[in-house]
Amino acid sequence: MTLASIRRGYQVLRTLLQFGLDKAIPAQQRPWSLRLIKLCLFWIRDQHPGMHNGERLKLAMQALGPVYIKFGQMLSTRRDLLDDDWAEQLAMLQDKVPPFDSALARAAIEAELQAPIASLFDDFDDIPLASASISQVHTATLKSTGEAVVLKVLRPNVEQQILADLELMEQSANMLNWLLGDGNRLRPIEVVADYRATILGELNLKLEAHNAVRLRNNFIDSNALYIPYVYEDLCFPRLMVMERIYGIPVSDIAALKAQGTDLKLLAERGVELFFTQVFRDNFFHADMHPGNIFISKEHPHDPFYIGLDCGIMGSLNDDDKRYLAEVLLAFFNRNYHRIAEVYLDSGWVTSDTDTQAFEQAIKAVCEPMFNKPLNEISFGHVLLELFRTARQFKIVVQPQLVLIEKTLLYIEGLGRQLYPQLDLWQTAKPFLEQWMAEQVGPKAMYNKVRANLPSWSDKLPELPELIYDNLTMGKKLLGSQQQLLDRYIKHQRQLHKSNYLLISSASLLICGTILFNQQATLWPAIVCLSVATILWLLGWRSRPKNRKF
Known part of the structure; x- marks a missing residue:
């Protein structure tokens, strides 16, 4: 662990204690190790007494910065782990951070393009259209066509910051899991691993561009969803260029009502879009919070959704x-x-x-x-x-x-x-x-047959030979199986005969022994013992020698 990581860890721990999050665990359930940590950091006091636990966690996430804000947003969806009041507080976290210097944005964009911005774009606006924890968006127009576009660029050094915070989160999750025990309800290791996969997927804007193109193609003729056009030749891991859209934020109900939007139809289309993405396309937008969804201004009586930010997709x-x-x-x-x-x-x-x-x-x-x-x-x-x-x-x-x-x-x-x-x-x-x-149903069987028909047609010329080979092999297999069966039957007959003779021998041996002990006439006993000996020899010699098939 580096010195910077240790400092960041202390900062996180101090923030959590300042917001009194240790008190979220009932006193009788707090492990001794957690009490020891609190005692060692006795100078850090709860600065928000009387505040609700969910609100404490929300404010702590805000104080820790953008990576933790997104972590809190993700946690708000895990209602299988958190109580509803905690989840509702975390759902209020807003991913709004101050923009970074436009000079840095220009430098980052030109580094990806390997060309000056002015050579490809006109009217580049240094004031960002939007700013979030991972990226920033600027507007411009394409020099070649005059079309309005937006340029989404990652924040400087955001990858290093996120990886450092993820490492710290993983270490903290391991420690928390040790403090609370493996059977704890929160399962911090699993939650952090889930978050890691989610946020790392947002760091590659080239991947997001591919996702947007695929989703756009799935709904290219749809009257329910529109995905802005992506200029794939201008997309890179740290830069994405796409068509600029002009819509109404889905959360602005007043503006939607003011333009006469058919809200019932819009709501029903949202449900249909979800099920279509999941069941028809098996490729669904998994980050559909209000900030990523706009509504068209055109024909409000037949409204459609405009989807942005395809960094997180599911299947x-x-x-x-x-x-x-x-x-x-x-x-x-x-x-x-x-x-x-x-x-x-x-x-x-x-x-x-x-x-x-x-x-x-x-x-x-x-x-x-x-x-x-x-x-x-x-x-x-x-x-x-x-x-x-x-x-x-x-x-x-x-x-x-x-x-x-x-x-x-x-x-x-x-x-x-x-x-x-x-x-x-x-x-x-x-x-x-x-x-x-x-x-x-039958339609499913028909579709499967139709889907496999090209493959089957390729193999059709080989079918007679395959049938002949299989019949020949089957004949050989049946022949060998018949031989095994004959050997098995012979073995069982020999075994049965041998067992019969040995059982008879044992019976006569018992009878002869009884007659001999009665001290009567000895010849019956001698006959019984003699016959028993002969039967035993015959039975032993008749036992099958080969027991393998």
């Missing part, structure tokens, strides 16, 4: 998609047994789980949800409660499902903010039922 394998759809459908059909079966079949819980106990636990959690109207039931909270319940039965953590849950919560929150009466089930059920029918 599911075919099995997970089917299991997820089955869980949601089974929930609304109140088929709790099927939910338990899906969790076991998928491997989301261990195979030794008590199915009946798991089913009853699911029913106890889900059944009360039906006391309210369907349009008030949250898909995201259904998954959340199911994962919480499954945690009691040693659920196997699925990172891709955490992304799904987070994205679904975002979509539902946005949808109901736009149109509070949104009935997600009415919107999603037909989509899920149709998708499931396509996966398991």
Whole structure:
């Protein structure tokens, strides 16, 4: 550990203690090691007595800076780990930081382009359009076409800062895990590993550009989602150039109402977009918070979404998609047994789980949800409660499902903010039922055959030879199997004969011994013992010698 890392570690620890986060753990549950650390740092006092624990954590994250702000935002989605009041406080964290010097921005852009900005762009604005913890956005126009564009550039040395903070977070997570024990609910090592994968994906703007192009192509003819055009030849690991868009932030409800936007249609399209991305394309935007979503100003009676920031994308394998759809459908059909079966079949819980106990636990959690109207039931909270319940039965953590849950919560929150009466089930059920029918019905079989037809047609000329080879091999195999069977039958017959003679010999031996002990006439005893000896010799000699087949 470097000196800088030690200093940063002390700064983090001091901040946490200044906000009294050690008091978030009940006194009777605080390990002795944590009390010892607090005692050794006796001069650091809680400066916010009486404040709610969730608010303490939010303010501490803000004080620690951009990397921790994004960490807090990610934590706000892990409601399987945090209580709702903690998660709601962290959800209020805003990723807004002061812009860095425009001269540094110019230098970073020209270093990636390996050319002066003026040679490719006109009207470059030194005042950034937006500034966040990882990147900064400037506007300009393309010199070649005059089209309005935005240039997204990483902050100077942001990679080193993030990697240093990640190293410290990992060390802190290991220490916290040791303090709280391996069975603790927070699971800090897993949470930090999840965050590491997320934030490192945002550090490569070339990857983000590829994601945006793929998502744009998936919805190229859609009237529900628009992804700005990306100038791929001007994109690099630390620079991304894309079309400038002019929309209304999705959180600005007043502006949307003022232009007469059909909010009900917009909310329903948001739900459809989520399920289309997950189930049709298997490629979904996993960072759909309000800052990344705008609404078109054109034709407000037929509105569409504009999606930005494709740094974090998710996908599911075919099995997970089917299991997820089955869980949601089974929930609304109140088929709790099927939910338990899906969790076991998928491997989301261990195979030794008590199915009946798991089913009853699911029913106890889900059944009360039906006391309210369907349009008030949250898909995201259904998954959340199911994962919480499954945690009691040693659920196997699925990172891709955490992304799904987070994205679904975002979509539902946005949808109901736009149109509070949104009935997600009415919107999603037909989509899920149709998708499931396509996966398991005749249409699914037809699609699989059609998908494999090119491969099969290539092998068709080889089919006669393959059939002949297999029949020849089968004949040889059957012949060898018949020989083995004949040898086995012969072996069993010999064994049966030998056992019969030996058992008879043993019986006569017992009879002869009894007659001999009675001290009567000896000749019957002698006959019995003699015959027993002959039978034993015959039985022993008739035993099969070869016991291998």
